[in-house]
Amino acid sequence: MTDPRVLLTGFPGFLGSGLVERLLERGDGPVACLVEPKYYDQATRRACELTDAVGPDGQIQLYEGDITMTGLDIENSTEIFASIEELYHLAAVYDLAVDAELADRVNVRGTRNVLDVAEDIDVERFHYVSTCYVSGRYDGVFTEDHLQEGQKFNNHYEESKYRAEVAVQERMAAGLPATIYRPAIVVGDSETGETDKYDGPYYLLSLLLAQPTWGSLLFTVPGSANAELNVVPRDFVIDAIAAIGTQDDSVGQVYQLCDPAPLSVPAFIDAMAAAAGHRTVRLPTTKSVARRVSRWLGTYEINVEPAALDYLDHPTRYACPNTRQALSGTEIEVPPFESYVDSFVEFAKADGAH
Missing domain, CATH: 3.40.50.720 (NAD(P)-binding Rossmann-like Domain)
Known part of the structure; x- marks a missing residue:
């Protein structure tokens, strides 16, 4: 050998x-x-x-x-x-x-x-x-x-x-x-959506898919509008x-x-909801209340990790000049989330992630 x-x-x-x-x-x-x-x-x-x-x-x-x-x-x-x-x-x-x-x-x-x-x-x-x-x-x-x-x-x-x-x-x-x-x-593969790791933004998708398509309630916390989900x-x-x-x-x-041009939290949720065919209603609340609700949802097998809520108002933005320079001579680049959100949603739905 x-x-x-x-x-x-x-x-x-x-x-x-x-x-x-x-x-x-x-x-x-x-x-x-x-x-x-x-x-x-x-x-x-x-x-x-x-x-x-x-x-x-x-x-x-x-x-x-x-x-x-x-x-x-x-x-x-x-x-x-x-x-x-x-x-x-x-x-x-x-x-x-x-x-x-x-x-x-x-x-x-x-x-x-x-x-x-x-x-x-x-x-x-x-x-x-x-x-x-x-x-x-x-x-x-x-x-x-x-x-x-x-x-x-x-x-x-x-x-x-x-x-x-x-x-x-x-x-x-x-x-x-x-x-x-x-x-x-x-997250999963950009072409197929394949993943074996349902965390991060998949928690939001889980909450979305557990609700009716005609009206799905999602959290919004102070600072979400200015936060990015990279x-x-x-x-x-x-x-x-x-x-x-x-x-x-x-x-x-x-x-x-990282994505040099990521979506804001509201835009990310809108893209995900549109791909899932759900009409969303945003519920303004505090993170402490949202955490309590997330724990309560867990008793109904709706998996929303309370710790993930901190990323709805995450204050950091990320720059990647070294990566962009290193990949400039290749065909490798970050696809925008909107280009693979359908695969992201469909694989999770088919795999029963919700």
């Missing part, structure tokens, strides 16, 4: 699976994937699906491990991964309602453990998937040069990803050849990482994978 030159954490997750497929398609296999034991069976099935589609057996090599443990909980990990030249770190808890201890253990300490392994095996390239929301509730335009701005955070998820990126940037400043990617809110489809994020990651001058850089 050929020794892998690429190691990826976060398989068989939403982005991880798509990125592994892209790496194999362009001939970067075999890819070694670190998998939590509880996801090993799922990872095995997904690996079989991908290798059937893109190439022969052995292109994906699975290793049971745990990023929260020293050495990734793999005995002799330095020797086992000695052939690795590039490491993609995607594994994290992606949950707006995550508690502080779990967020710290996985997102912060886990990232430090992966960084330690990357340095021990002397990788030629470390790729880290962060998030635009390391910004917290920064009031203004947050660029790729921003990070430690004294910002406050909406939740433990944001803060933990911020602290993890600080750790990556510290290693990068000390000489680790790293590239950081900050996606905005990631959404990008999964295929754009994967395309961008795959393309930027091959550029020599992207080492040491940060790339915000």
Whole structure:
């Protein structure tokens, strides 16, 4: 069996699976994937699906491990991964309602453990998937040069990803050849709508679809009119990482994978409602009342995460000059939400997400 030159954490997750497929398609296999034991069976099935589609057996090599443990909980990990030249770190808890201890253990300490392994095996390239929301509730335009701005955070998820990126940037400043990617809110494929992750704006869609088409009630909170909902489809994020990651001058850089011209919260809701064929009525309220109502809706199996309501008045706007320059010579660009909102809605409806 050929020794892998690429190691990826976060398989068989939403982005991880798509990125592994892209790496194999362009001939970067075999890819070694670190998998939590509880996801090993799922990872095995997904690996079989991908290798059937893109190439022969052995292109994906699975290793049971745990990023929260020293050495990734793999005995002799330095020797086992000695052939690795590039490491993609995607594994994290992606949950707006995550508690502080779990967020710290996985997102912060886990990232430090992966960084330690990357340095021990002397990788030629470390790729880290962060998030635009390391910004917290920064009031203004947050660029790729921003990070430690004294910002406050909406939740433990944001803060933990911020602290993890600080750790990556510290290693990068000390000489680790790293590239950081900050996606905005990631939704399904722009062509098919396919997703296996119903959070973020899908909570609004869930509330919409649970109501009659002739009159659907949705929250509006003070500040919503001036807030933006920065959404990008999964295929754009994967395309961008795959393309930027091959550029020599992207080492040491940060790339915000966001929509440079996102819709406002009201315009986003209008586009989504129109695609679903719903007439909406906006209910002005406070976030505290909206949270109580969201918890009450949960008793009727209408999934609206209260923590997601903080993004209805999110004060931050995102700029991505590094990304736009890096992708200027390619055909990769962010499609406007209006161009794929029909797929976004139809896949969720067909999949029973409501």
